[in-house]
Amino acid sequence: xxxxxxxxxxxxxxxxxxxxxxxxxxxxxxxxxxxxxxxxxxxxxxxxxxxxxxxxxxxxxxxxxxxxxxxxxxxxxxxxxxxxxxxxxxxxxxxxxxxxxxxxxxxxxxxxxxxxxxxxxxxxxxxxxxxxxxxxxxxxxxxxxxxxxxxxxxxxxxxxxxxxxxxxxxxxxxxxxxxxxxxxxxxxxxxxxxxxxxxxxxxxxxxxxxxxxxxxxxxxxxxxxxxxxxxxxxxxxxxxxxxxxxxxxxxxxxxxxxxxxxxxxxxxxxxxxxxxxxxxxxxxxxxxxxxxxxxxxxxxxxxxxxxxxxxxxxxxxxxxxxxxxxxxxxxxxxxxxxxxxxxxxxxxx
Numbered sequence: 001x002x003x004x005x006x007x008x009x010x011x012x013x014x015x016x017x018x019x020x021x022x023x024x025x026x027x028x029x030x031x032x033x034x035x036x037x038x039x040x041x042x043x044x045x046x047x048x049x050x051x052x053x054x055x056x057x058x059x060x061x062x063x064x065x066x067x068x069x070x071x072x073x074x075x076x077x078x079x080x081x082x083x084x085x086x087x088x089x090x091x092x093x094x095x096x097x098x099x100x101x102x103x104x105x106x107x108x109x110x111x112x113x114x115x116x117x118x119x120x121x122x123x124x125x126x127x128x129x130x131x132x133x134x135x136x137x138x139x140x141x142x143x144x145x146x147x148x149x150x151x152x153x154x155x156x157x158x159x160x161x162x163x164x165x166x167x168x169x170x171x172x173x174x175x176x177x178x179x180x181x182x183x184x185x186x187x188x189x190x191x192x193x194x195x196x197x198x199x200x201x202x203x204x205x206x207x208x209x210x211x212x213x214x215x216x217x218x219x220x221x222x223x224x225x226x227x228x229x230x231x232x233x234x235x236x237x238x239x240x241x242x243x244x245x246x247x248x249x250x251x252x253x254x255x256x257x258x259x260x261x262x263x264x265x266x267x268x269x270x271x272x273x274x275x276x277x278x279x280x281x282x283x284x285x286x287x288x289x290x291x292x293x294x295x296x297x298x299x300x301x302x303x304x305x306x307x308x309x310x311x312x313x314x315x316x317x318x319x320x321x322x323x324x325x326x327x328x329x330x331x332x333x334x335x336x337x338x339x340x341x342x343x344x345x346x347x348x349x
Contacts, residue, residue: 070326077320080313088320094285094301096309101317103324105285109202109295110325113277114270116206116291121213122263128214129221130247145222152215160279163208168280171207172199176292195290198282203291205281209273213266220262224255257343264336271329274299298325 081088084101091102128148132141176197183193228251236246252259282294283304298321309315 073319073323073326077316077323080316080320083313084317088317089324092285092287096305096311096314099311099313101313103298103317103321105287106296106298106301106321107324107328108287109205109281110271110297110299110328112202112291112295113205113209113281113297114267116203117209117213117270118263118267120206120210121217121266124210125214125217125221125262125266126259128218129225130251132222133225134243134247134251148215148218151211152219156212156273156276159208159212160276163204163276163280167208168199168204171204172197176201176203179292191289192291195288195292198292198294200280200282200294201290201292202281202288202295205277205295205297206291208276208280209270212273212276213269216269217262217266220265221259224258224262225251227258228254257340260336260340260343264333267332267336268329271332272299272325274303278303298322 080101084091088101088103089107090104092105093100093102094105095101128144132144136144176199179193180195180197183189232250232254233246236250241249277297278300281296281300283296283300284294285296285301286294288295302318302321306315306318309318
């Protein structure tokens with residue numbers, strides 16, 4: 001009992017000393033607190049200013065790099081553009097021995113393979129995304145999703161090697177002969193699918209590109225489909241809509257901005273692909289009415305010939321091809337951005 005009384009008395013004496021110190025220093029406490037608060041505010045302002053400068057520099061660096069790439073391409077391509085003029089864009093001749101260069105065959109091959117790849121990849125990607133978000137059992141969603149992500153991570157040269165040694169023999173012996181026989185009696189289409197079954201060609205390159213861009217479009221499409229509120233779909237089911245009607249009338253309209261973005265992402269990937277296309281397209285500077293014939297693309301020409309180019313005009317022509325590819329990609333992305341802005345404005349109204 002005495003021990004507890006002594007401890008309590010000691011605590012009371014310590015508390016009184018702390019209180020005395022607080023009271024005695026109370027007159028300067030307000031001033032010290034104000035000074036401390038001002039220093040903290042100044043430190044926060046310096047940190048915010050530094051953060052603003054760093055983020056602004058990062059944003060401006062993108063524009064600086066982009067402008068630098070464009071200026072270097074224009075500077076390197078100027079000798080070829082000055083010598084050939086508009087003919088560089090409308091001629092198919094590509095003869096390094098005579099310094100006679102035309103980019104039309106490469107431009108044609110780039111656009112045709114990319115468009116065909118998107119025609120093949122977009123329906124498949126949308127189908128996979130709809131299955132994963134609306135129909136797939138829960139225990140299958142994760143394995144299929146991981147498989148799609150693994151496909152997106154495979155290097156393009158692996159797709160090219162697989163296409164050359166596995167896919168092209170099948171195309172040459174099975175797919176192309178069937179296409180030739182099936183479309184032979186149909187006008188116009190018999191021109192698109194005519195000629196000997198080489199295996200290599202524009203259509204084969206389009207198939208490889210489609211396989212490569214499917215994971216990218218599928219991943220974006222699946223993510224935007226998952227953002228649709230469940231209450232909207234449940235309301236549609238409640239009034240008797242089928243799954244197809246829910247996807248068509250609810251899911252796609254709600255996510256069309258994201259869908260357009262995913263498609264444009266895949267198109268940008270297809271336009272710039274190099275190694276996989278180089279393996280399977282045939283690398284011929286010609287324009288053929290048949291999709292089964294060999295062709296070439298801008299990126300394939302640069303990859304195949306840049307290391308061998310020694311003549312200044314040859315190098316300048318290859319850089320001019322790079323400038324054309326840069327402009328094509330920029331135009332496609334600009335069109336997609338304008339389309340997204342129109343969609344957003346229509347939804348806002």
